[in-house]
Amino acid sequence: MTIDRRKEEVLATFRRGAVLDGAVWIVLILLVLAALVAAKTMGTIGFVTAIVAAVVEAALLALLFMRLREAGALVRLAAVLGFALLAAMFALSLADLLTRR
Amino acid sequence: MSDVDAALREPWVRYDEQCRAARFGMWIFIASEVLFFGAFFCGFTYLHAMHAVAFATGSRHTGLPYGLANTLILLTSSLTMSLASRAARGDLRRLALIFLGATLLLGCAFLIVKGFEYKDDFDKGLWPGPNFALPLAATRLFLAGYWVITIIHVVHLTSGIGLVGRLTFAIKTGRLPLASPQFEVAALYWTLVDIVWVLLFPIIYLGGRS
Numbered sequence: 001m002t003i004d005r006r007k008e009e010v011l012a013t014f015r016r017g018a019v020l021d022g023a024v025w026i027v028l029i030l031l032v033l034a035a036l037v038a039a040k041t042m043g044t045i046g047f048v049t050a051i052v053a054a055v056v057e058a059a060l061l062a063l064l065f066m067r068l069r070e071a072g073a074l075v076r077l078a079a080v081l082g083f084a085l086l087a088a089m090f091a092l093s094l095a096d097l098l099t100r101r
Numbered sequence: 102m103s104d105v106d107a108a109l110r111e112p113w114v115r116y117d118e119q120c121r122a123a124r125f126g127m128w129i130f131i132a133s134e135v136l137f138f139g140a141f142f143c144g145f146t147y148l149h150a151m152h153a154v155a156f157a158t159g160s161r162h163t164g165l166p167y168g169l170a171n172t173l174i175l176l177t178s179s180l181t182m183s184l185a186s187r188a189a190r191g192d193l194r195r196l197a198l199i200f201l202g203a204t205l206l207l208g209c210a211f212l213i214v215k216g217f218e219y220k221d222d223f224d225k226g227l228w229p230g231p232n233f234a235l236p237l238a239a240t241r242l243f244l245a246g247y248w249v250i251t252i253i254h255v256v257h258l259t260s261g262i263g264l265v266g267r268l269t270f271a272i273k274t275g276r277l278p279l280a281s282p283q284f285e286v287a288a289l290y291w292t293l294v295d296i297v298w299v300l301l302f303p304i305i306y307l308g309g310r311s
Contacts, residue, residue: 010191010192010193011191011193013191014187014188014191014193014196017184017187018184018187021180021183021184021187022180024180025176025177025179025180028176029173029176032169032172032173032176032299032302035302035303035307036169036307039303039307039308039310039311040310040311041311042311043311046310046311047303047307047308047309047310047311050303050307051303051304053303054299054300054302054303055300057176057299058296058299058300061179061292061295061296061299062292062296064183065179065180065182065183065288065292066288066289066292066293071124071128072121074121074125075124075125075128078125078128078129078131078132079128079131079132081132082128082131082132082133082135082136083135085132085135085136085139086135086136086139089136089139089140089143090139090143090146093143093144093147094143094146094147094150097147097150097151
């Protein structure tokens with residue numbers, strides 16, 4: 001394979017990745033704006049919607065910009081462990097509050 | 102010497118093992134950061150449930166335009182960091198340096214906007230000290246949380262700027278090859294700092310807005 005041909009292939013791979021990243025970025029911006037509109041117009045439900053939108057944004061960033069989607073089992077395990085411990089922290093801390101009458 | 106050979110460091114004898122170890126180590130660090138920031142989010146959620154009206158009042162007084170601008174800036178910086186990482190993978194040195202430079206500029210823009218926001222907050226009496234401007238006592242809790250977590254975030258972002266700045270300098274001067282796993286580690290850290298902000302944005306700025 002000639003050097004020029006190899007360079008073209010590398011550039012084509014970069015372009016494909018850049019288009020994917022650009023599309024993800026547009027979705028992220030739209031989610032932020034949707035959260036803003038929801039919080040300004042829908043009261044408590046809008047605020048909850050904004051938090052859900054933020055969690056979706058965080059998941060997109062982790063999966064696509066942090067390449068968790070392409071990562072091996074060990075890296076995924078480390079990521080899942082962090083979030084599992086976080087879930088346990090929330091569940092144990094808020095158990096009292098959520099079960100009060 | 103190839104780029105891969107130049108990137109190899111002791112004690113590793115194989116480049117792919119070095120990369121895997123760096124990635125795994127960074128994700129362990131990220132898991133610890135998730136718990137560090139998670140403790141704040143958990144405490145804040147609890148207090149929000151106990152003092153819903155005061156927290157909505159506090160949130161309404163924060164600078165939404167600043168918060169929105171900074172969210173858009175950081176999301177764009179994550180895009181440029183991801184593009185820099187892709188360029189580095191393809192050994193596209195010039196593109197990698199351009200996107201790293203853009204990431205640095207956006208990081209500095211965030212700090213500048215945050216500086217203006219802090220000045221505005223002080224002018225409006227939102228520092229929970231002797232001349233605190235808001236009437237409800239529990240709004241102090243909200244604003245105390247706001248200052249603590251945003252300052253911690255700023256410290257993280259400043260560290261990120263230092264990390265990316267050093268990386269850019271080392272690549273530009275040829276001290277570090279593009280194949281170095283330091284690139285991926287820096288990109289992971291940068292996006293983590295963005296994720297924290299993305300989650301802070303609705304909690305700090307969007308409560309009590311309708």
